[in-house]
Amino acid sequence: MKFETLKQRLERNRPMTSVxxxxxxxxxxxxxxxxxxxxxxxxxxxxxxxxxQCLRVDLERFESETVTALVASLKRRGVSDETIEAALNEVVHASH
Structure with a gap:
């Protein structure tokens, strides 16, 4: 989960709606x-x-599946493993 999204979710006074x-x-x-x-x-x-708790697990799973699908698509298009790994590392380190 992105840092800004997580920060928003931890705020105590988030808007609420009745369900x-x-x-x-x-x-x-x-x-x-x-x-x-x-x-x-x-x-x-x-x-x-x-x-x-369950929503966060599902969101993480779907985000992971999206990244996995993207990596597979890039590989099918001839992007090297090294380039994909470098890009993933760049994204991971930029978000921290």
Whole structure:
């Protein structure tokens, strides 16, 4: 994830929107029990944390798949492994 995107996601006062989701009652009750044990003020912050964690995993996976597809495409077009590696290193070091 890019540094600026990560920085924005860590801001405490990010804009929020209401979402309605239907969930089984027993799941909500379990969330209410587990939330304080994990240090959350309620079950809704816990749900946000769960969604955020899984979303970051999926975003990282898709970004990785895109980079892999790009590298494969460059190789098919005759770009050398050395050039691809140098470009990837340049991008990785520039983002830190």
């Amino acid at each position: 309605t989701i239907r969930m089984p009652e027993d799941v909500v009750e379990d969330l209410k029990k587990v939330a304080p044990l994990l240090g959350f003020s309620g079950y809704q912050p816990l749900i946000r944390a769960y969604v955020g």
